[in-house]
Amino acid sequence: MELFSGINLKNLVFMLKTGLITTIYLSIIAITIGTLVGFIIGWLRTIANEFFDSIILIFVDIIISTPLIIQLLIAYHLPGFLGINITTILAGSIVIVLYFAANCSQVVKAGIDSVTFNQWRAAKSLGFSYLQQMRYIILPQAWRVMIPSYTGFALGIIKDTSLISIIGVVELVRSGQIIISRTLNPLPIWFIIGLIYFIVCWPLSKISRHLEKKVQIGKE
């Protein structure tokens, strides 16, 4: 059938090898570094004074309330404006890491804040050090609040890496566009791209739902 003429082994391999690998690479970078940075920012916000906290909050708010596209376009143009030279994939990675870190910091802050102050005091009166209070009393309770939104954002960031195609990084969506520009057959290619994303994300969403149920055990 003519409709499916664009689908052959060569194109599929190109999509998986060039496209999917880059998408996975970007997602892993965003999730690992983003979680680390987000955790530190979220934790800093719980110990910071009001002034420091509001300064962090301004940055976090700017990142989470602008579209990722605008951030990517700014990151694409900013190096030229400043006169430095970086690759688009680095610019895209930085944006997506910051985006995930900002969202993650909100989750961490909300999670730690959800543990009542009495728990801190009780832990302190038992002679726990700060690290021990965090490790044994606060974080186990904070996980329950954090895990559902955290997994939601982590899954979201895999889908959001598709936007990096706009600044020209060859990831899954861009690899599809390249094939379409050659075969002029958009329908099957977009369908397959969607399917690949689904195959990647669906098991992860199942796992995350399982995890959400697991952390709810013991909650009154």
Place this chain on the structure above:
Amino acid sequence: MLGFRFQPVIKNMSFILEGVGITFSLAVLGFLIGSFIGIFIAFGRRSHTPLLRYSSSAFIEAVRNTPFLVHVYFFYFALGEIGINIPSYFALLIALIIMNAGYMSEIIRGGIEVIKTEQVKSAEALGLSPSQIKRYIIIPPVLRVVLPPSLNQFAISFLSSSLGVVIGVKELTWRANFLQARNFLSLESYLVAAAFYIIIVKITLSTSRFIDKKVFKYKITDI
């Protein structure tokens, strides 16, 4: 210091404000129609008919596990191949409706699950009329669960409408992109557009926070 020149962008403010209007119409229409469809899907997922149940959860999984960008490309470019030509504005609107329907149905489902039959029965036993039961027993806890994430989703709807730039819908981001292509003031154009998005999203999210704090100030404790 950095040579920012906002003057040429400010001069085109009416051009940008028109874009804000289109962004607004896309986000609001997409959210409202999407939520309306989402209600049916949420009930469909709890239906006793297997076909209805499976098709609605298949819809939800398909929407939630594929990127919005792919939806937009699919409706604008892919459907054209089999003779369905949708103007770019409506292609984006359909994508927004479907995205909102998928996410809102899960939010609404969470709200439906809050309703407890024992509470309704005890309200009946106390002699409350059906309208009173709705007003005092069912609606408040459901709204409490549904409203904050819905406003969050509304903000996401705004941010997602920025994808119009890739298919040529003349919304805020497209206009910022157009200005930067015309006068090469890339950062300035994008920053002005970003400022509008921040204002809109900030208002939405602070409404959500206000409702959470002021309207639902009494905590519900599960028995």
